[in-house]
Amino acid sequence: QEITEFRIGILGGENAQDRMNNYECMVKYTTEALGVETKLFAPADYNGVIQGLLGGTIDMAWLGASSYAATYLQDPEAVEPVLVKVNLDGSIGYHSIGFARVDSGIQSLDDMEGKVFGFGDPNSTSGYLIPSIEIPQYKDGITMDSGDYFGEVKFTGGHEQTIVAVYNGDIDGGVTWADGQGNWEDGYNSGALRRAVDAGLVDMNELQQIWISNVIPEGPVVLRSALPADVKATMTQLVDELYENDPECAYGVAAGDTLGFQPVTHATYESIVAARQSVIGN
Amino acid sequence: MLKIDALTKRFGDKTAVDAANITVDQPTMIGIIGRSGAGKSTLLRMVNRLSDATEGSITFEGEEITSLRGAARRDWQSRCAMIFQQFNLVPRMDVVSNVLHGTLNKRSTLATLFNLYPQADIHKAIEILDRLGIAEQAPKRAEALSGGQQQRVAIARALMQDPKIILADEPIASLDPMNAQVVMQSLRDIHEQDGRMVIANLHTLDTARRYCDRVIGMRDGRIVFDGTPEQLTTGVARDIYGAGSDFSEAATSTEIETLDRSAAEKAYA
């Protein structure tokens, strides 16, 4: 069994332009390792990558946990998780953060009653799946149905959009992801808030945290199951050793400081799959 | 009353009207004759201010006309009605509305938009139509009328303006002899009964002779004749039309008998 090209999908939404550039070293290594042409694809949203993996038009991608669950639920045979990113402190998780404007007077979810609440992308783990399960557990009477506890529940389309929407006052509160380490004023050490601060998009003085989730496992790097075994092995090894061989490249691929990747299996994500199934139903 | 002084109009190189001088002291019915391209239409259009003069001036009752702009110009146009060869009505609208267009200058656009004409105006329009003998046509669309009827609607529109001067640019050129007669008679009546000045471009000598008090002849943009119909001899006419001795007056005639004769002649030619 031979392959003629190798296609890597990049989750869009967060400046895929730069990601494309960041992945260029990865393309070089892959081409060397596999001896076939390597291409990058950045579909417009999470679903684009999911569909690509399901349709067999994308061979490898770094998914979010919920996106992986979506893929798994549609076709358990389609992809297999191989690696997961390790944070600087050795953990493999992050948090979903609920936040609102300081001047809105919203201190916690209690104040959000009747207000407009914003999710990100429906396939996002921290931007939709986890908060939609954990927020109703905050206290009795909270549901995520629009017009029930919250005045309205919206999808902004992505993390960046959520942050800007809250900052602009389009919505009263929203959720996004962060590692939960470091300072709130900096937008934590990494995550969507930090990127927004770095970009000069928001002033964290004007925002405050109103909710934080339990730890969410980082999404896996997945390979399409139908790939030849040797290709899978080569690629797994390549990504696994990327940090050791070229930290600069690993920084780009992992979108931030990392200790590299470690192997992972489907078992890690079973709870997420169950969660997704319970929220969306199947 | 009306004084046209060295009025000139140039289109590029071409001088369409060349230093025309006309003085009119009292309401008169004036016919302007001349062959095609002589500058008759251009002259009338300058008087109505549909086009600007290149040089010279027009003065009406002491008021300088040529320099009017914007609202003042439109006000002058409302006092100086114009009738066209092709009637220039709004064909898809009914006759009364077309007549009421004569009052547009007095109405705001908004009022026009909502058809807010005072009832008095509507009644007046119908009375004018009645005077011209076409009151029955009032509710019809203009395009449904015969040429002669349409021209009378145009005259009605002119009367609706209650103008001091009526300009008519070959008002009967697209009409058959029967209708031509009706239309010319209407203009003459208006002149006589209301005492309005009428200036009509005519392309036939006999019409000018028959209906006008004064005839002006133009050739190549210049006024080459200005006098009473009696002074308009065949020699003068030859001069105006720039024709040789083969010039036959009948060729420019539209009177009913003359026409038939000439058509028959042409058919045999």
Place this chain on the structure above:
Amino acid sequence: MLKIDALTKRFGDKTAVDAANITVDQPTMIGIIGRSGAGKSTLLRMVNRLSDATEGSITFEGEEITSLRGAARRDWQSRCAMIFQQFNLVPRMDVVSNVLHGTLNKRSTLATLFNLYPQADIHKAIEILDRLGIAEQAPKRAEALSGGQQQRVAIARALMQDPKIILADEPIASLDPMNAQVVMQSLRDIHEQDGRMVIANLHTLDTARRYCDRVIGMRDGRIVFDGTPEQLTTGVARDIYGAGSDFSEAATSTEIETLDRSAAEKAYA
């Protein structure tokens, strides 16, 4: 040569051609006259097999025509050229291409689809155009030509088929008298010089009289007259046209002098 036997065509209830019998022994120039709706076009269309006969038969040199199908029918059509009142050319193509359409039946489909004609055919087409006096128009688009020229292109297309019979359905009806004369003369020449049979529907008596050897009169689908031009008296003509005693031959005429006369008459009317 050509034998038409009890040929009938019905459209629903309407019998357009009613048991027509015509026998032609040698190449003749035949004119068919009759008023509008008499069935002239329908008859010719059946002969060319553009439409099917309801009953009866057509035989040409012993061959039964009415029953031909598919390729055999097309082969017959290629031997029996047709000229139409509206020329029926392809207006966006050049004149020579239009003439070359006369060879479509003989050439392979594939080559013609790409406009690939043998050089000999192209030369012949231009020679035919020259014979008809319009060789200079060869490279122009058909739509750029005058009506008379277009009809001559249609004749050229017919000649290109090298046909035994030329059918012409009111070939001069949309032409002015000058062009009508040129076109009829061309058809006559073709008949005389090439010895081809020509059958032409004509809507005027005098054309039929002047150019044809034999005239057939139709009325309401039936053949009511078949004879020489001399036999075609005014009485017979009245009968064919179903006209009363007010029938004047000039009314159907297109000859140049007659026309002028009638126009003059009309002008006096």
Place this chain on the structure above:
Amino acid sequence: MSAVDINMTKQYADDLFKRKRLIAFAIPTVILVYLTYIFFAFDVSGLAARANWQNAVTLASDSWSHKIHVTRDNRSGEISYAVEGERKGEYPQGERPDWVSGEEIITIDLGAGHIVRYLPENRTEVEIPGYPLIEVQAEGRTVTSNLPADLPDWISASSRRIGITTPEGRITLTGARTEVFNYFPGWELFWFTLDSPYHGVGLGQILFGEQIDPTRSNIAGAVFDWWNNKMWRHKDVAWAICETILMAFLGTMGAAMIALPLAFLAAKRFSPIMLLRGATRRLFDFVRGVDALIWTVVLARAFGPGPLTGALAILITDTGTFGKTFSEALENVDQKQIEGVSSTGAKPLQRYRFGVIPQVVPVLLSQVLYFLESNTRSATIIGAITGGGIGLMLTQAIQTQQNWEEVAYYIVLIILMVMFMDWLSGWLRAKLIGTKD
């Protein structure tokens, strides 16, 4: 006319005008009512409140200017200079902008007397004319300053972060770092990034001057560096534009080629079998009704992201549109020409070729060319969904909400691209059909 008659006519005219007035009032009233409904349904009043004009200003000024960041990392004390604060725009080691001076004390001159000084031990001084000197000290996570309690609206301050916005530039101070943004007009690094030897070199010198990079000739090197510019990525942009045009071209032409034979099946003249005709027409209606948007979604699963998917989506929808218009054109063909050709004994194919095609070609061609232009616009949007072409680049650049100069660049390119296609299709139309038909 008698007095009675004329009064009747007057009465009639009055009624006529009443009716006309009613209509004249009714139409605007209906529209007004509808717009009022929309005003509330779209929450336009709320919109005015929600609209963020600051964003509009940022967008407008960013789209024609760039900023240079001078950043001090308060932990390491390291100072970096970068265009737009991006890694790709960093000044090479040892270089810095000429409005920055000093070694121990870094003085940043923002112009018009606005001066920022990075002092040792994470202290910062900001000098703004007409305002007392601002002194800030960063310690660990907090910042302390001499700012009074009531602040002008261009300063925001808390114990953790201070932000100062002036017309000359922006300053943010947090415990972790101190940053100054200095704004300049123009698109910096549009030609060459800072690491290229050709940066800041005039055109004349590149063309005629002596060799700058010993390994490459000036022109080849300059073109290469420009083409591979990391900030503006001209190569990717060019490819994206080509991809977009390609989608439109393949989609439109493919659709025309498929629709033409099918249109014969749908035209009454040429397709005597009612059932077949009806089926073809319903097929056209179906693919057109489903719309490119949904086709894009359906096809993305089968073909994955990329220009082919977009092209196929356009192709399928337009097959329906073309099928409909082509078959209408075919039904309006002039029978005379067909008959003329048939009368010579032409075979069926020849009849279509000479009797039908010459008549319909101008209509079809102008349709196709018109769609080529409008599909270029569609391809921009479809690309944003399927992941291909300039549309994706634009949407993503907008999503980052900071690279407005890139957004402006893409917008200009897209407009030029569409205008070019408009011109091209008009030119082709004139060439192939003749200017006016």
Place this chain on the structure above:
Amino acid sequence: MSDATMTGPAQSVETIQSSYLAQVQRRRLYSGLALLVFVVLMASGFHIADDRNAGGFWDGLHQIGDYPADVLSEAWEKRTELPGLIGKYYPALIETINIAAVATLIGAVGGLFLSLLGTRGLAKWPRLIPLFRRISDVMRAVPEIVIALVLIFVLGGGPVPAMIAIAIHTAGALAKMFSEVAENADLKSVEGLASTGATWSQRMLLGVLPQVAPNYLSYTLLRFEINIRASAILGFVGAGGLGYELRNAMAWGPGRFDEAAAIFILLFGTIVFFDQVSSRYRNRLTEGQGQ
């Protein structure tokens, strides 16, 4: 050449033959070349697109039905819920239609003014004709998505940015079509009105609009049809309405495919419905003209 034949002495048949043959050769060469260029463009274009696509054309062809099959089978399983879902998304549909309707309305008014101001013989300021023409060219060239995305940034999400974006494009597109009609309008009645001292707006209102109204209406209806599609697709990239719901429903994937199906049905039905209605009205409008 045609000049020569007109004026010069009659040419001999031979020269005509040879010059015609030369012309035919040339034409064959040109059309052959054009065909070749076209075929090469199509083939290489397809090849490039295929190459730059994630999945190949031939590999993907057999799974073209996968996604619809997934959606339809799930929708079929839950068919009893479909009517309820259609009801649930009905407001989104109304929003999409409203966006299209308002945009068409505003765009048509804008297009009307641009066309009148940019048409020779009608323009209020004849010297500014090129300016208004360029304005409408640019408005026509800007894809809706560009304006919509920028406006979403400034105004926040919702229907208004999409509405403005579509209205701007509509104004440009209609201005072009309108001015083609207006160019052929009969100016006699305009002049007649001018001679009575009517203002520009009165001349346009009474002299031009009655003439061009049927064509303008017909074009506006056609545009409405197009705008419904545009508004749906803009929803997909961030503005509100049915497109937004469709994108979310699709993102959820299995489990909510019944929702996707309901939205598909709504969208399809709406497009077909307005398409049919508007084409019937358009035919009637332009027919009335012939009489």
